[in-house]
Amino acid sequence: xxxxxxxxxxxxxxxxxxxxxxxxxxxxxxxxxxxxxxxxxxxxxxxxxxxxxxxxxxxxxxxxx
Amino acid sequence: xxxxxxxxxxxxxxxxxxxxxxxxxxxxxxxxxxxxxxxxxxxxxxxxxxxxxxxxxxxxxxxxxxxxxxxxxxxxxxxxxxxxxxxxxxxxxxxxxxxxxxxxxxxxxxxxxxxxxxxxxxxxxxxxxxxxxxxxxxxxxxxxxxxxxxxxxxxxxxxxxxxxxxxxxxxxxxxxxxxxxxxxxxxxxxxxxxxxxxxxxxxxxxxxxxxxxxxxxxxxxxxxxxxxxxxxxxxxxxxxxxxxxxxxxxxxxxxxxxxxxxxxxxxxxxxxxxxxxxxxxxxxxxxxxxxxxxxxxxxxxxxxxxxxxxxxxxxxxxxxxxxxxxxxxxxxxxxxxxxxxxxxxxxxxxxxxxxxxxxxxxxxxxxxxxxxxxxxxxxxxxxxxxxxxxxxxxxxxxxxxxxxxxxxxxxxxxxxxxxxxxxxxxxxxxxxxxxxxxxxxxxxxxxxxxxxxxxxxxxxxxxxxxxxxxxxxxxxxxxxxxxxxxxxxxx
Numbered sequence: 001x002x003x004x005x006x007x008x009x010x011x012x013x014x015x016x017x018x019x020x021x022x023x024x025x026x027x028x029x030x031x032x033x034x035x036x037x038x039x040x041x042x043x044x045x046x047x048x049x050x051x052x053x054x055x056x057x058x059x060x061x062x063x064x065x
Numbered sequence: 066x067x068x069x070x071x072x073x074x075x076x077x078x079x080x081x082x083x084x085x086x087x088x089x090x091x092x093x094x095x096x097x098x099x100x101x102x103x104x105x106x107x108x109x110x111x112x113x114x115x116x117x118x119x120x121x122x123x124x125x126x127x128x129x130x131x132x133x134x135x136x137x138x139x140x141x142x143x144x145x146x147x148x149x150x151x152x153x154x155x156x157x158x159x160x161x162x163x164x165x166x167x168x169x170x171x172x173x174x175x176x177x178x179x180x181x182x183x184x185x186x187x188x189x190x191x192x193x194x195x196x197x198x199x200x201x202x203x204x205x206x207x208x209x210x211x212x213x214x215x216x217x218x219x220x221x222x223x224x225x226x227x228x229x230x231x232x233x234x235x236x237x238x239x240x241x242x243x244x245x246x247x248x249x250x251x252x253x254x255x256x257x258x259x260x261x262x263x264x265x266x267x268x269x270x271x272x273x274x275x276x277x278x279x280x281x282x283x284x285x286x287x288x289x290x291x292x293x294x295x296x297x298x299x300x301x302x303x304x305x306x307x308x309x310x311x312x313x314x315x316x317x318x319x320x321x322x323x324x325x326x327x328x329x330x331x332x333x334x335x336x337x338x339x340x341x342x343x344x345x346x347x348x349x350x351x352x353x354x355x356x357x358x359x360x361x362x363x364x365x366x367x368x369x370x371x372x373x374x375x376x377x378x379x380x381x382x383x384x385x386x387x388x389x390x391x392x393x394x395x396x397x398x399x400x401x402x403x404x405x406x407x408x409x410x411x412x413x414x415x416x417x418x419x420x421x422x423x424x425x426x427x428x429x430x431x432x433x434x435x436x437x438x439x440x441x442x443x444x445x446x447x448x449x450x451x452x453x454x455x456x457x458x459x460x461x462x463x464x465x466x467x468x469x470x471x472x473x474x475x476x477x478x479x480x481x482x483x484x485x486x487x488x489x490x491x492x493x494x495x496x497x498x499x500x501x502x503x504x505x506x507x508x509x510x511x512x513x514x515x516x517x518x519x520x521x522x523x524x525x526x527x528x529x530x531x532x533x534x535x536x537x538x539x540x541x542x543x544x545x546x547x548x549x550x551x552x553x554x555x556x
Contacts (some may be wrong), residue, residue, distance in 0.1 A: 011123075011134045011135055013124045013179055015126075018124060018184070019251075020250075021150060047250050054248045054254040057134070057135065
């Protein structure tokens with residue numbers, strides 16, 4: 001259970017990094033990535049995945065796999 | 066349920082809310098001194114003082130239909146656009162480089178490219194670091210207001226004297242047409258409910274800032290067909306709540322920017338529509354700003370010029386220059402000494418209030434007519450009648466991506482931008498453009514070359530009346546003009 005960031009759509013604004021309650025979002029070689037081991041899709045914490053709810057780019061953050 | 070999801074009508078905030086006194090901050094005696102060196106807040110300051118925006122705030126907490134966060138062109142000047150994002154530490158390095166090269170620097174602002182307060186940690190860290198090195202620099206920030214009520218103490222503690230809130234509506238039904246969603250209290254909210262929350266937070270934040278004595282400018286984007294008439298109500302509401310300046314800006318909606326409004330074909334207001342609204346809003350006690358250039362979130366320099374590229378991170382030296390306190394003091398002392406004596410005004414009996422002329426002026430600054438027509442990337446626009454001359458705005462005219470590259474296309478752009486003008490004042494002009502202007506009914510005037518703008522406008526008005534009386538010319542109001550045709554390419 002994890003989300004993933006589309007590198008094509010990502011603007012690098014870091015909003016998701018700031019909102020993630022699990023510190024699962026990090027920057028690697030100029031790209032933002034979600035650590036699948038840490039991502040819980042905010043289950044049990046919030047009723048919407050925070051990164052998806054704040055991301056300005058439609059479709060940029062979606063379910064992995 | 067979050068505290069602010071219910072729509073709270075403007076006039077029913079109820080007991081316990083900050084009570085507004087009749088005396089708005091603009092009545093404060095120190096207001097002139099507080100804005101006298103802020104180029105965005107003072108029309109006279111913008112010719113002598115420079116600002117820099119540091120792009121430390123990339124994230125945003127709302128979506129506006131006039132914004133596309135993906136679009137990032139270094140040759141394009143408008144809010145929300147930057148070429149390079151900075152950490153707070155990098156912002157300080159850039160500030161030192163700019164301060165040592167531009168003694169006119171008086172203000173450091175944080176204006177995005179997202180929302181300053183959606184990146185509160187980065188924003189206030191930047192303020193703290195800058196304040197340590199440059200205690201005389203004014204700090205300001207701009208925000209959509211959603212997170213504002215949570216940060217009033219931070220703003221006051223960091224000595225941020227000026228805050229700009231973008232307020233486009235006071236009615237959630239109107240807001241729903243401008244904002245598709247907001248992110249608030251860990252949820253994405255849509256439509257009318259989203260706009261209601263945003264509105265409540267904006268009004269609350271404005272009142273809290275006014276109560277603490279922070280100067281608040283309100284920016285509004287004029288969107289024809291959506292909020293153009295509604296902005297009169299916005300003007301009244303923000304004035305009542307203590308804003309001291311209202312900056313009404315035209316919608317930028319070129320389709321190539323990829324914004325919702327651009328793709329929908331929503332048009333920008335014309336120069337005449339914008340001025341009519343500004344005039345109506347400027348009728349009351351609150352001032353209306355007319356010299357906004359809608360600059361980038363990383364703009365550097367005097368308003369109307371953008372030197373951001375000179376100060377890119379890669380262009381900074383290895384060792385940061387020291388903050389040039391002495392040079393800055395000397396520049397201000399020089400300005401004071403060079404302040405022109407008040408011009409003797411022409412005898413009022415010679416002037417008629419009934420004939421109002423619109424005049425474009427080519428100027429490089431210093432309040433003088435000192436620019437060649439062909440070198441002007443923008444013109445300042447004045448209105449002059451028997452009561453005197455008034456600055457009413459500016460028009461960008463060249464360096465456009467759109468509209469081709471030939472001389473004919475460039476001239477067509479200029480003519481469309483100056484179509485409401487009776488005359489254009491220049492230091493010099495070629496024969497071809499002079500003839501094209503004449504054919505369009507615009508008189509070219511180069512006899513005031515290098516002279517001060519205000520007395521020249523009065524003299525021209527006086528002369529115009531004389532020619533009118535002698536039957537040498539026919540006076541009529543001119544048509545409307547176009548604002549910002551296509552994307553602007555910074556020089």
